[in-house]
Amino acid sequence: MEDDINMRKSLQIAMADFKEFEVTTFKNAVDALKVLDDSFELVITDINMPKMDGIEFIKALEGRYDVIIMTGNATLQRAIESIHLGVKDFLLKPFEVDTLIDAIKRVAKMAQIIKKTKQTEPKLNNADTFIATSAKLLKVINIANKVSKTDVSILLQGESGVGKEVFATYIHQHSNRKNKPMISLNMAAIPDNLIESELFGYEKGAFTDAVDKKPGEFEKANGGTLFLDEIAEMPYAVQAKLLRALQEKEIRPLGSSKPIKIDVRIVSATNANLVQKIQNGEFREDLYYRLNTIPLNIPPLRERTEEILPIAKHILEKNCKEYKLGEKIFSQEAQADLLAYKWPGNIRELISVVQRAAILSETNIITADSLYLHNRGL
Ligand SMILES: Nc1ncnc2c1ncn2[C@@H]1O[C@H](COP(=O)(O)OP(=O)(O)O)[C@@H](O)[C@H]1O
Ligand SMILES: [Mg+2]
Missing domain, CATH: 3.40.50.300 (P-loop containing nucleotide triphosphate hydrolases)
Structure with missing residues (x-):
C-alpha cells in the first residue's frame, strides 16, 4: 500500500514480472482494510499516509499478515519502533525493486518456517448498507x-x-x-x-x-x-x-x-x-x-465523523429511489452542518433527519435549513 500514485504504479509493474506473487495495490489503509482477507499473506506498506497512517494500519491488521514497511528517512525511527507490532522488514526509500523482492522472499521463507494457521476472515457482505470507513x-x-x-x-x-x-x-x-x-x-x-x-x-x-x-x-x-x-x-x-x-x-x-x-x-x-x-x-x-x-x-457517530456523509448520502439516495423523488444532493452548507452536529441519537437520528429532508425539500438541493439541525442544538 502506497499513497503516492507513481510509486504505487511502478511497484505494481515491477512486481508483475514475478509470477509467483499475486499483487493488489491500495491507495490508503481504509480501503485495504475493507478488502484484505485470508487470501492475502503479505502486506507492504508506507508509513506516512493520509486517512490512516501505516502504524495505525498495522495495528488494525492485528498480526494476521506479515508486514514489510517502506519508508522515508524521517519516519524510519517510527517504523523501527513498530517492531513490536510484528513488522518483518524495513525498506528505506528510494529502493531498487530487487531489494523489495529479496525482502519478500526472506519474509516468505520465514512464513514457511512458522507456518501459521490462519483463521478465515469474512468480508463485509452487504457493504452498501453497512457503511464502515472510520x-x-x-x-x-x-x-x-x-x-x-x-x-x-x-x-x-x-x-x-x-x-x-x-x-x-x-x-x-x-x-x-x-x-x-x-x-x-x-x-x-x-x-x-x-x-x-x-x-x-x-x-x-x-x-x-x-x-x-x-x-x-x-x-x-x-x-x-x-x-x-x-x-x-x-x-x-x-x-x-x-x-x-x-x-x-x-x-x-x-x-x-x-x-x-x-x-x-x-x-x-x-x-x-x-x-x-x-x-x-x-x-x-x-x-x-x-x-x-x-x-x-461501538463508538458514537460523533467520534467517527468520516462515516457521516457516506451514510447520509446512501440514505438520501435510498429514500429518493424509494419515494420516487428524483435525484437530490446536499448543499455544501448542509454537508458542513451534518458534520458539525453531535448526533446524540447517532445513526438512527441521522437516518431520520435525512429521510425527512429528502421528502420535504422542494428542490433537488437539500439545504442546511431543511435539515433543521439548528433547532436541535447545532
Ligand atoms: N455502519 C452503518 N451503516 C449504515 N447504517 C447503519 C450502520 N450502523 C447502523 N446503521 C443503521 O442505524 C440504525 C440504528 O442501528 P441499530 O443497530 O438499531 O442501533 P442500536 O442497536 O445501537 O440502537 C439502523 O437503521 C441501522 O440499519
Ligand atoms: Mg438497538
Missing part, C-alpha cells in the same frame, strides 16, 4: 471477524443508534451458526413479568393462562444465536436464571420438571453502564462476566 469502526469489525466463528459470549456496548443490532446480525451471519436462527429479544420491550416465560417457555397449565405449552426463545434459537438487547433492563430475578441456563447449557420451561439441552450463542447489548448498575445492586456481577467474554464497544 478506523474506529473498522477496528470493531476486525475484532468481530475474529470472534464470530467462536461460541464466546459477546457484549455490545454503545449509545443508542450506533449499530449494536447491526453488529449482532453481522456476528451471527459470519458465524458457523448462520444457517440456524438468530432470535432477538429486547428486554426493554417485554413486560418484566413475562420475560422469564418468553426466554424459557412454559408447559400447559404452568399458570392460569397457559392453556397450551409454548417454547421459549432459547429453544427457538437452538443451534443459533440469541440476541438479548437492552440487557440492563432484565429483572434481577431472571438474571440468576439466565446465568444458570448459560452455565448448565440447559433450560427448564415454567411448570416443567424436564430440563432441555440447549446450544445457543449469546450476544447481548446495552447502552447502560453495567459496572455502575452492578455497584447499585441492579445487575449481577457473575452474569456480567459471563456475558462479557468479549466486549465490543
Whole structure:
C-alpha cells in the first residue's frame, strides 16, 4: 500500500514480472482494510499516509499478515519502533525493486518456517448498507471477524443508534451458526413479568393462562444465536436464571420438571453502564462476566465523523429511489452542518433527519435549513 500514485504504479509493474506473487495495490489503509482477507499473506506498506497512517494500519491488521514497511528517512525511527507490532522488514526509500523482492522472499521463507494457521476472515457482505470507513469502526469489525466463528459470549456496548443490532446480525451471519436462527429479544420491550416465560417457555397449565405449552426463545434459537438487547433492563430475578441456563447449557420451561439441552450463542447489548448498575445492586456481577467474554464497544457517530456523509448520502439516495423523488444532493452548507452536529441519537437520528429532508425539500438541493439541525442544538 502506497499513497503516492507513481510509486504505487511502478511497484505494481515491477512486481508483475514475478509470477509467483499475486499483487493488489491500495491507495490508503481504509480501503485495504475493507478488502484484505485470508487470501492475502503479505502486506507492504508506507508509513506516512493520509486517512490512516501505516502504524495505525498495522495495528488494525492485528498480526494476521506479515508486514514489510517502506519508508522515508524521517519516519524510519517510527517504523523501527513498530517492531513490536510484528513488522518483518524495513525498506528505506528510494529502493531498487530487487531489494523489495529479496525482502519478500526472506519474509516468505520465514512464513514457511512458522507456518501459521490462519483463521478465515469474512468480508463485509452487504457493504452498501453497512457503511464502515472510520478506523474506529473498522477496528470493531476486525475484532468481530475474529470472534464470530467462536461460541464466546459477546457484549455490545454503545449509545443508542450506533449499530449494536447491526453488529449482532453481522456476528451471527459470519458465524458457523448462520444457517440456524438468530432470535432477538429486547428486554426493554417485554413486560418484566413475562420475560422469564418468553426466554424459557412454559408447559400447559404452568399458570392460569397457559392453556397450551409454548417454547421459549432459547429453544427457538437452538443451534443459533440469541440476541438479548437492552440487557440492563432484565429483572434481577431472571438474571440468576439466565446465568444458570448459560452455565448448565440447559433450560427448564415454567411448570416443567424436564430440563432441555440447549446450544445457543449469546450476544447481548446495552447502552447502560453495567459496572455502575452492578455497584447499585441492579445487575449481577457473575452474569456480567459471563456475558462479557468479549466486549465490543461501538463508538458514537460523533467520534467517527468520516462515516457521516457516506451514510447520509446512501440514505438520501435510498429514500429518493424509494419515494420516487428524483435525484437530490446536499448543499455544501448542509454537508458542513451534518458534520458539525453531535448526533446524540447517532445513526438512527441521522437516518431520520435525512429521510425527512429528502421528502420535504422542494428542490433537488437539500439545504442546511431543511435539515433543521439548528433547532436541535447545532
Ligand atoms: N455502519 C452503518 N451503516 C449504515 N447504517 C447503519 C450502520 N450502523 C447502523 N446503521 C443503521 O442505524 C440504525 C440504528 O442501528 P441499530 O443497530 O438499531 O442501533 P442500536 O442497536 O445501537 O440502537 C439502523 O437503521 C441501522 O440499519
Ligand atoms: Mg438497538
